[in-house]
Amino acid sequence: MPDMGRWEPNARGRLERAALELYIERGYERTSVAEIAERAGLTERTFFRHYADKREVLFGGSSALQELLVGTVARAPEPATPMEAVAAALEAAAAVLQERQEHARRRQAVIAANAELQERELIKLASLSAALADALRQRGVDDSSASLAAEAGIAVFKIAFRRWTEQAEQKDLSQFIGESFAGLKAVTAGT
Amino acid sequence: MPDMGRWEPNARGRLERAALELYIERGYERTSVAEIAERAGLTERTFFRHYADKREVLFGGSSALQELLVGTVARAPEPATPMEAVAAALEAAAAVLQERQEHARRRQAVIAANAELQERELIKLASLSAALADALRQRGVDDSSASLAAEAGIAVFKIAFRRWTEQAEQKDLSQFIGESFAGLKAVTAGT
DNA sequence: CAGCTGATGTCAGCAACTGTCATCGGGTAC
DNA sequence: GTACCCGATGACAGTTGCTGACATCAGCTG
Missing domain, CATH: 1.10.357.10 (Tetracycline Repressor, domain 2)
Structure with missing residues (x-):
């Protein structure tokens, strides 16, 4: 998914979906926040603006x-x-x-x-x-x-x-x- | 408490006591594991050999x-x-x-x-x-x-x-x- | 006294999380 | 339409929790 663009809508939804997918595919522990953010077309820093930590994205x-x-x-x-x-x-x-x-x-x-x-x-x-x-x-x-x-x-x-x-x-x-x-x-x- | 010596007994007890003291004095978040270990006369690495993480020492x-x-x-x-x-x-x-x-x-x-x-x-x-x-x-x-x-x-x-x-x-x-x-x-x- | 064992120390490194500032897009005022 | 403004994002450096690998030391055993 190359170049989602900076202003694609629904950042939270993309992050939640990407996180659940990756947690299923590779397990929670072996998934880094950087990977979640990348799949969602965002950066790690932006992930932490939407969710307080790596767990919260599931809730x-x-x-x-x-x-x-x-x-x-x-x-x-x-x-x-x-x-x-x-x-x-x-x-x-x-x-x-x-x-x-x-x-x-x-x-x-x-x-x-x-x-x-x-x-x-x-x-x-x-x-x-x-x-x-x-x-x-x-x-x-x-x-x-x-x-x-x-x-x-x-x-x-x-x-x-x-x-x-x-x-x-x-x-x-x-x-x-x-x-x-x-x-x-x-x-x-x-x- | 300078130089407890490497083989002082009751390492776990010392760590639990030091942790509770520091959590009370400065709060859990503002206490680093290195500080707990230091007060107990041990190193940070040894703390993690006795307790899986910073929370477990209270339990x-x-x-x-x-x-x-x-x-x-x-x-x-x-x-x-x-x-x-x-x-x-x-x-x-x-x-x-x-x-x-x-x-x-x-x-x-x-x-x-x-x-x-x-x-x-x-x-x-x-x-x-x-x-x-x-x-x-x-x-x-x-x-x-x-x-x-x-x-x-x-x-x-x-x-x-x-x-x-x-x-x-x-x-x-x-x-x-x-x-x-x-x-x-x-x-x-x-x- | 030599060796063995378990507990500890040392060091390097990763990943989670944070603070700070720059940058960008879209809307608003005029 | 252009200048401005603001909220969302990026970039980057730094701290800390936590782990792996290897060295070291005290005490016991023979």
Whole structure:
């Protein structure tokens, strides 16, 4: 791809695509930022203007996901319990992810192969949890319940998402989330 | 501390102590590995022989904690439910941490001030969760329940631990864990 | 006392990331 | 239409985390 020109549009999109391709082709560790930038028709310095580090380029969508979760909790009907509001938010996220399933699988395979990327994913999930808890408090839920419902919801999501990406069949993420919620309820009931 | 000599004992202990001191004094980011090594009477290269990276030096005790959790789950009485086994494990961990409370507080303040360290802590907690789930499966718990009980337990621990380190009074970590378990049960019940 | 072994020191080097300044393209004012 | 302005990019030097390769040293073993 010679000479993309300095002002080609969608620099971020090109960087994200180039990075995912290279991480799949040669692995995360054996890919240098200079290579990503080159494939995107940009320089290394410009990469770091768009993304704080080499990991972040795989998580461009996480802020949108966070907004979706927070918005769904905020707009949950009044009588909903904290866990119901969280469940609704996860269902909304599941619907979005269900679309780009193949992209999600590829991306997850890259993350599963590298510890640094797993760390970044975990802190993104922690950020989602914190945002969910905030949204719940906004609804008048007490501090402790808000944190617990948010953490429990994210735990459910983690497990459901893993099963979804690892499955051979074609069950919906939404189903896995439902099953995991039921499992959590069962496991916490008899304590 | 001039000329510690090449063969002073307890190199790891000296490195951990020096690192924590410097992270407190000047912050994690403004501390170089060379400085840590110097204060410990060693070289930078030797630091990296003991710890994989600059973060890991703060997490030397995590493998012992993991063994404690796994061992407690394994030795839990036969009729214990998954969550009861997990709760017993967390209580055992709490007893250990309750001892070095001041050290835990200092350490946590450093971690709270830096995102890289938070990432590392999160992956350590994820590792604890995976180990707990394994120990539960060893007891015959089904896959899904094992993962869910482990994740829920770690979520409870995270929240209890945070409250414990932030409190002004002197309530025991064990109490916070009990309260958080009760809160989780309440929040998951009415879904 | 000679040799072996494991821990440490020394040195060179790569890649991630940052600060600084120059440069360019596209829009705006007049 | 020309001059100007501004945000995005390039160019380049520098720091630091981290690694590989080889030398060196203390203590043990025979």
